[in-house]
Amino acid sequence: MRLIHTSDWQIGKVFRFADDDILSVLQQERLEAIGRIGRLARSEGADAILVAGDVYDYARPAERTLRQPVERMRQFPDLRWHLIPGNHDFHEPDGLWDRLLRMGLPDNISVHLGHDPAPLDAAGTAWIIPAGLGHRHVIGDPSARMDAAPTPEGAIRLGLAHGSVRDFGDGAPDHNRIAIDRARQAGLTYLALGDWHGAVRIDSRTWYSGTPEIDGFDLGGAGGGQALLVTLDGPRAEPAVAVHDVGRFRWAREQAVLTGLADIDALDGRLRAIDRDDPSRVLVRLAVSGALRLSELEAYQARIVGALGSALRLLRIDGMPGLAPSPDDLDAFGPAGAVRAAADALAHQAREGAGEAGEIAAAALQRLHLLAREGAA
Structure with missing residues (x-):
């Protein structure tokens, strides 16, 4: 039987x-x-x-x-x-x-x-x-x-x-x-x-x-x-x-400390490997920490939050990478002027600000960087 x-x-x-x-x-x-x-x-x-x-x-x-x-x-x-x-x-x-x-x-x-x-x-x-x-x-x-x-x-x-x-x-x-x-x-x-x-x-x-x-x-x-x-x-x-x-969906709890593009590459590959044939079967809860440069943070937003978040059935992210702008990041705003001053102030607040204030400053600096780059193009 x-x-x-x-x-x-x-x-x-x-x-x-x-x-x-x-x-x-x-x-x-x-x-x-x-x-x-x-x-x-x-x-x-x-x-x-x-x-x-x-x-x-x-x-x-x-x-x-x-x-x-x-x-x-x-x-x-x-x-x-x-x-x-x-x-x-x-x-x-x-x-x-x-x-x-x-x-x-x-x-x-x-x-x-x-x-x-x-x-x-x-x-x-x-x-x-x-x-x-x-x-x-x-x-x-x-x-x-x-x-x-x-x-x-x-x-x-x-x-x-x-x-x-x-x-x-x-x-x-x-x-x-x-x-x-x-x-x-x-x-x-x-x-x-x-x-x-x-x-x-x-x-x-x-x-x-x-x-x-x-x-x-x-x-x-x-x-x-x-x-x-x-x-x-x-x-x-x-x-x-x-x-x-007999189940369809695959669930995973992951964590990542992001300090550069190599970490973003590794995270992208790791999450896609959960189900390479059909990522729409995958639900992930991801805890993120670390700190990235401006260009790296943009890559994280595009590749992990944007592209991977669209490929998976669900990508729930707890936390976010901090912003650690390099001198080269800030030099992209020019050597002086109002935009550079604003960028310096936001960078300081992103580094030193606690909780939501630091996150808002980091998001504002990232947006300012995108606008500056679009203007230069």
Whole structure:
């Protein structure tokens, strides 16, 4: 038996750093990932898809947002989709899950709102033991009932839960905390977990699938953008788990200290190398520091802010290079006169000014340099 393990679709997620154009693309791609998961299941001969919570990003989505993932799953009538609520889309009275049931779901979608085991296939060779969440924060282990959950003798026992196997040292009480050895305690063949956004192996029978579409700069190299193909040869056999890329976008957090053209060249090459074939798939948060001459600052604005910022899906820049005008930079304004005096004053303020005042002076000096150069031409 083969199945796909996925979680944390978080349909409707709001990316607060993004403008409206980028936001709509990122939200749409989370829906498109459902199709890629379905096509992966078909190509690999999987029988079902287990979605371990957080199908939606919040508990009260608009009607259109509510229906959108259902319509994507409807396009794969040969596959069975098994869903549980997570901490973002927890099951509350008259909440989104009750709305979905009243709306009517396709026959290929099963929503598991309680804790009762349910057969995965018509033959009853495998059973799902769900542990969805009824509140955003559940005190205790939502998977504890799996230990005593009844299933037929010799059946494959599949746990499906949402929560964390450890706390994060923030002093808060344990919420949605799952025993790290739950698979062993409950006699599970496989435990499919959601909540962490990177694909993580806890033990040979316990995995987090991560989110199928990366949703943060810090997840760029941490296993996001994937789904798991799980092969089960029997109730006691160790599962074979293969990680498959299903995400479109690539996210990265970078930093650069710029002191000259060579640093600008290196930064340009490094960011373009993230995806040379399609830079529009790349989102970068870049921390910039250092100091540049006037001509170098112009090159930075043209090549990094301008050209590269247009090539990438998103280039978010924190900070900016300082201005360190050379004598040659200032000599370009002439040996004397009002323009040279203004340039000298702005250069001093750019070097000595703190915070916004220094940045404004640097920008003004750069603009003055451009005007002087245009006048000379």
